[in-house]
Amino acid sequence: MPASADTLYSSNGPFGGWFGLWGADVSTSQSVAQRFTCAIDADLSTASFWIMNNSSQPGARITVTVETDSGAGSASRPSGTAIESWTMDTMASGWNPVQQTVTSTLRPQLRAGTKYWFVLRSEAPGGSSPVWNFASSGQGYTCLTLPNGATWQSSGLSAGLCMGVTGTPSSPADLDHDGDVDGGDLGILLTTWGSCAGCVGDLNGDGQVDGADLGALLTAWSAGA
Ligand SMILES: [Ca+2]
Ligand SMILES: [Ca+2]
Numbered sequence: 160m161p162a163s164a165d166t167l168y169s170s171n172g173p174f175g176g177w178f179g180l181w182g183a184d185v186s187t188s189q190s191v192a193q194r195f196t197c198a199i200d201a202d203l204s205t206a207s208f209w210i211m212n213n214s215s216q217p218g219a220r221i222t223v224t225v226e227t228d229s230g231a232g233s234a235s236r237p238s239g240t241a242i243e244s245w246t247m248d249t250m251a252s253g254w255n256p257v258q259q260t261v262t263s264t265l266r267p268q269l270r271a272g273t274k275y276w277f278v279l280r281s282e283a284p285g286g287s288s289p290v291w292n293f294a295s296s297g298q299g300y301t302c303l304t305l306p307n308g309a310t311w312q313s314s315g316l317s318a319g320l321c322m323g324v325t326g327t328p329s330s331p332a333d334l335d336h337d338g339d340v341d342g343g344d345l346g347i348l349l350t351t352w353g354s355c356a357g358c359v360g361d362l363n364g365d366g367q368v369d370g371a372d373l374g375a376l377l378t379a380w381s382a383g384a
Contacts, residue, residue, distance in 0.1 A: 164204040164325040167269065168195040170294035173209050173256045173321055180254055182211055183302060183320065185221060186288035190280040192237045192311065193291075193300045193320040194228070197269045201326035202336060203243070206277055207260040209294075209321035212251040214287035219249040221281045221289055223261055228274035236301050236311035237276040242267040249281075249289040256292050256321070268329055268336050277322060292321040332379035334359050340379040348376055 173180055183191045203225065212219070224241040245261040269275060281289055300320050301311045332340045334347040351360035351368045360368040362375045 164327055165199070165201065166323065167197040167199075167201055167203075167326045168322065168324040170319050170321050170323065172294065173211075173292040174295035180211060180256065181293040182254075182256075182290035183293070183300070184213065184285050184288045184290055185210075185279045185281045186283050186285040187281075188285055189302050190278060191291050191300065191302050191320065192226075192276045192278040193322050194235065194274055194276050195322070195324055196274055197271055197324075197326070200271050200329050200331055201269050202266040202329045202338070203263040203269055204266075204325045204327060205260050205262050205323075206325075207258050207323040208277070208279065209256040209258050209292040210249055210251055211254045211256040211290045211292060212249050212288075213285070213290055214283075215252050216287070217248065217250050217252055219281055219283040219287070219289050221247050221249060221279050223247060224278045224280075225267070226276045226278055228276060235274060236313075237278050242275075249283075251289070254290070258321075266336060268333075269326060270331075277324075294319050294321045330379045331362055332376040340376060340381065344376060345373075348372060 175181060185191050224244040226237040227240050229236050229238040243263055243265045247259050247261060250257040250259055279291055301313050330340055332344055334344040348360040351358045355361055355368045356366040360372055362372040
């Protein structure tokens, strides 16, 4: 059985100023993304978001994707390649934030130190759109100014958005991502034996799948993930 879920990323709660809570509209004119990294290799379990609503009517549909990062430094932005996606309907009425959670079924492995993004999109017009709450501290985010095909722009803000991510610790030797290290993983390693830069069986990243990687896999054997 997989270990219980750990917190991989957690922002502070919804943040407001003297005129009320702050948030970023998720609408036909703006999609919104928040970046995160994990300290450990982990299989994604859940992600949660604090969402309020420009409308008094709940129900606006939000599409959520978790995406890889497209580049380094100022080029860091969502790649457009979704690792997993969900839809959720806005639960809030007006500017009363509700924490909404999506649960992973694909359980993609998130690698330690690697940048990922959660992206929220909706087809609601701005005046009645969902609003993703700012947190009182956090990492920067980027927003999209047009719904499809436009370039992500850095928000230039140091504030982050309200988001939590959980997952179960996983081993790099769990090559088939089923939560343990066993013969299935050994089989994958053996099929990539030899010179194999970048392949999954190269556990120590030296460009070869060889006895060192086999030893690492055997060390992790049955330890679970
Ligand atoms: Ca496995
Ligand atoms: Ca190796």
